[in-house]
Amino acid sequence: MLLGKTIVITGISSGIGARVGELALALGADVIGVDINPPARPLDAFIKADIGSAQGVAEIVQTLPRRFDALCNVAGVSGMIGAAKTLAINFYGLRELTEALAPRLREGGAVVNVASIAGYGWRANLERARRSWPRPDSPISARSSPPIRFPTAKPIRCRRSSCCCGRCGPRISRCSRIADCASTP
Secondary structure, three states, X not given: OOOOOEEEEEOOOOHHHHHXXXXXXXXXXXXXXXXXXXXXXXXXXXXXXXXXXXXXXXXXXHHOOOXXXXXXXXXXXXXXXXXXXXXXXXXXXXXXHHHHHHHHEEEEEEEEEOOOHHHOOOOOOHXXXXXXXXXXXXXXXXXXXXXXXXXXXXXXXXXXXXXXXXXXXXXXXXXXXXXXXXXXX
Protein backbone atom coordinates (compact mmCIF):
# COMPACT_ATOMS: atom_id res chain seq x y z
CA MET A 1 0.00 0.00 0.00
CA LEU A 2 2.93 2.38 0.68
CA LEU A 3 5.32 0.69 -1.73
CA GLY A 4 7.66 3.25 -3.26
CA LYS A 5 6.64 6.04 -0.85
CA THR A 6 9.22 7.82 1.29
CA ILE A 7 8.00 8.84 4.73
CA VAL A 8 9.86 11.03 7.24
CA ILE A 9 8.91 10.23 10.85
CA THR A 10 10.08 12.33 13.82
CA GLY A 11 10.11 10.68 17.24
CA ILE A 12 10.91 7.32 15.59
CA SER A 13 12.76 5.78 18.53
CA SER A 14 9.91 5.23 20.97
CA GLY A 15 6.19 5.15 21.53
CA ILE A 16 3.82 6.14 18.74
CA GLY A 17 6.67 7.19 16.44
CA ALA A 18 8.26 3.72 16.67
CA ARG A 19 4.93 2.05 15.94
CA VAL A 20 4.19 4.34 12.98
CA GLY A 21 7.63 3.46 11.62
CA GLU A 22 6.99 -0.27 12.02
CA LEU A 23 3.67 -0.05 10.23
CA ALA A 24 5.03 2.10 7.41
CA LEU A 25 7.89 -0.36 6.84
CA ALA A 26 5.48 -3.30 6.91
CA LEU A 27 3.37 -1.57 4.24
CA GLY A 28 6.40 -1.11 1.99
CA ALA A 29 7.42 2.51 2.64
CA ASP A 30 10.97 3.76 2.73
CA VAL A 31 11.22 5.25 6.23
CA ILE A 32 13.56 8.04 7.27
CA GLY A 33 13.53 8.33 11.05
CA VAL A 34 14.45 11.41 13.04
CA ASP A 35 15.11 11.37 16.79
CA ILE A 36 17.68 12.25 19.43
CA ASN A 37 17.98 8.54 20.30
CA PRO A 38 18.76 5.73 17.85
CA PRO A 39 15.82 3.49 16.91
CA ALA A 40 15.57 -0.07 18.20
CA ARG A 41 14.78 -1.44 14.74
CA PRO A 42 16.62 -0.90 11.46
CA LEU A 43 15.28 1.80 9.12
CA ASP A 44 16.08 2.84 5.57
CA ALA A 45 17.74 5.95 7.00
CA PHE A 46 18.11 7.63 10.39
CA ILE A 47 18.98 11.22 11.33
CA LYS A 48 20.08 11.85 14.89
CA ALA A 49 18.98 15.41 15.65
CA ASP A 50 17.10 17.51 18.20
CA ILE A 51 13.91 19.08 16.86
CA GLY A 52 13.93 21.36 19.93
CA SER A 53 16.79 23.50 18.67
CA ALA A 54 17.14 25.70 15.60
CA GLN A 55 20.45 23.98 14.79
CA GLY A 56 18.80 20.55 15.05
CA VAL A 57 16.00 21.56 12.69
CA ALA A 58 18.55 22.99 10.22
CA GLU A 59 20.52 19.71 10.32
CA ILE A 60 17.37 17.70 9.63
CA VAL A 61 16.38 19.92 6.70
CA GLN A 62 19.90 19.79 5.25
CA THR A 63 20.14 16.00 5.56
CA LEU A 64 16.74 14.97 4.19
CA PRO A 65 16.26 14.17 0.51
CA ARG A 66 14.98 16.78 -1.90
CA ARG A 67 11.59 15.07 -2.33
CA PHE A 68 9.48 12.72 -0.17
CA ASP A 69 5.83 11.73 0.21
CA ALA A 70 4.91 12.35 3.84
CA LEU A 71 6.10 13.99 7.03
CA CYS A 72 4.83 12.47 10.27
CA ASN A 73 5.54 14.81 13.19
CA VAL A 74 5.36 12.44 16.13
CA ALA A 75 8.23 13.74 18.28
CA GLY A 76 7.05 15.28 21.51
CA VAL A 77 7.68 15.50 25.23
CA SER A 78 5.58 16.00 28.33
CA GLY A 79 5.63 19.32 30.12
CA MET A 80 7.71 17.84 32.94
CA ILE A 81 10.95 19.14 31.38
CA GLY A 82 9.86 22.77 31.62
CA ALA A 83 7.69 25.04 29.52
CA ALA A 84 10.43 26.53 27.32
CA LYS A 85 11.89 23.18 26.24
CA THR A 86 8.44 21.61 25.84
CA LEU A 87 7.30 24.46 23.57
CA ALA A 88 10.59 24.33 21.65
CA ILE A 89 10.06 20.64 20.83
CA ASN A 90 6.27 20.28 20.65
CA PHE A 91 5.46 23.53 18.86
CA TYR A 92 8.29 25.73 17.57
CA GLY A 93 10.55 22.94 16.29
CA LEU A 94 7.66 21.04 14.75
CA ARG A 95 6.40 24.20 13.07
CA GLU A 96 9.83 25.25 11.79
CA LEU A 97 10.53 21.77 10.42
CA THR A 98 7.13 21.53 8.75
CA GLU A 99 7.43 24.96 7.10
CA ALA A 100 10.92 24.17 5.83
CA LEU A 101 9.93 20.77 4.45
CA ALA A 102 6.48 21.50 3.01
CA PRO A 103 7.87 22.57 -0.41
CA ARG A 104 9.66 19.22 -0.67
CA LEU A 105 6.48 17.15 -0.44
CA ARG A 106 5.54 15.42 -3.66
CA GLU A 107 2.16 16.19 -5.18
CA GLY A 108 -0.51 14.44 -3.10
CA GLY A 109 1.86 14.28 -0.13
CA ALA A 110 0.77 14.69 3.47
CA VAL A 111 1.81 16.14 6.81
CA VAL A 112 0.58 14.31 9.90
CA ASN A 113 0.89 15.88 13.36
CA VAL A 114 0.43 13.73 16.45
CA ALA A 115 -0.28 15.31 19.83
CA SER A 116 -1.19 13.84 23.19
CA ILE A 117 -4.38 14.22 25.14
CA ALA A 118 -2.40 16.46 27.51
CA GLY A 119 -3.15 19.40 25.23
CA TYR A 120 -6.88 18.68 25.10
CA GLY A 121 -7.86 20.89 28.06
CA TRP A 122 -5.86 23.93 26.96
CA ARG A 123 -8.81 26.33 27.09
CA ALA A 124 -9.57 25.41 30.69
CA ASN A 125 -5.94 25.99 31.63
CA LEU A 126 -5.32 29.10 29.55
CA GLU A 127 -5.37 31.57 32.46
CA ARG A 128 -3.06 29.38 34.54
CA ALA A 129 -0.66 29.12 31.59
CA ARG A 130 -0.72 32.88 31.09
CA ARG A 131 0.16 33.43 34.75
CA SER A 132 3.01 30.92 34.68
CA TRP A 133 4.52 31.92 31.33
CA PRO A 134 6.17 35.34 31.09
CA ARG A 135 4.72 37.90 28.72
CA PRO A 136 6.76 38.45 25.54
CA ASP A 137 7.84 41.91 26.71
CA SER A 138 8.87 40.86 30.23
CA PRO A 139 12.12 39.30 31.44
CA ILE A 140 12.06 35.53 31.78
CA SER A 141 11.19 34.46 35.29
CA ALA A 142 13.71 32.59 37.41
CA ARG A 143 11.42 29.54 37.34
CA SER A 144 11.90 28.89 33.64
CA SER A 145 14.77 28.70 31.23
CA PRO A 146 15.00 31.26 28.42
CA PRO A 147 12.94 30.49 25.35
CA ILE A 148 14.75 28.83 22.49
CA ARG A 149 14.96 31.18 19.51
CA PHE A 150 14.27 29.94 16.01
CA PRO A 151 15.74 32.69 13.83
CA THR A 152 13.74 31.88 10.70
CA ALA A 153 10.37 31.37 12.41
CA LYS A 154 7.53 33.25 10.79
CA PRO A 155 4.68 34.70 12.87
CA ILE A 156 1.55 32.65 13.33
CA ARG A 157 -1.24 34.04 11.21
CA CYS A 158 -4.26 35.21 13.16
CA ARG A 159 -7.50 33.63 11.91
CA ARG A 160 -9.53 36.73 12.68
CA SER A 161 -9.94 39.47 10.10
CA SER A 162 -8.19 41.80 12.55
CA CYS A 163 -6.28 41.19 15.74
CA CYS A 164 -8.31 40.83 18.94
CA CYS A 165 -6.15 43.26 20.90
CA GLY A 166 -6.11 45.95 18.20
CA ARG A 167 -2.33 46.46 18.50
CA CYS A 168 -1.17 44.05 15.83
CA GLY A 169 -3.15 45.17 12.81
CA PRO A 170 -4.98 42.97 10.35
CA ARG A 171 -3.94 39.32 10.17
CA ILE A 172 -0.66 39.72 12.02
CA SER A 173 -0.09 37.60 15.05
CA ARG A 174 2.74 38.75 17.22
CA CYS A 175 -0.23 39.33 19.46
CA SER A 176 0.11 38.72 23.20
CA ARG A 177 -3.30 37.04 23.02
CA ILE A 178 -2.53 34.70 20.11
CA ALA A 179 -4.24 31.76 21.82
CA ASP A 180 -7.51 33.70 21.62
CA CYS A 181 -6.86 34.85 18.05
CA ALA A 182 -5.94 31.44 16.70
CA SER A 183 -8.89 29.71 18.30
CA THR A 184 -11.55 32.07 16.99
CA PRO A 185 -12.72 31.61 13.39
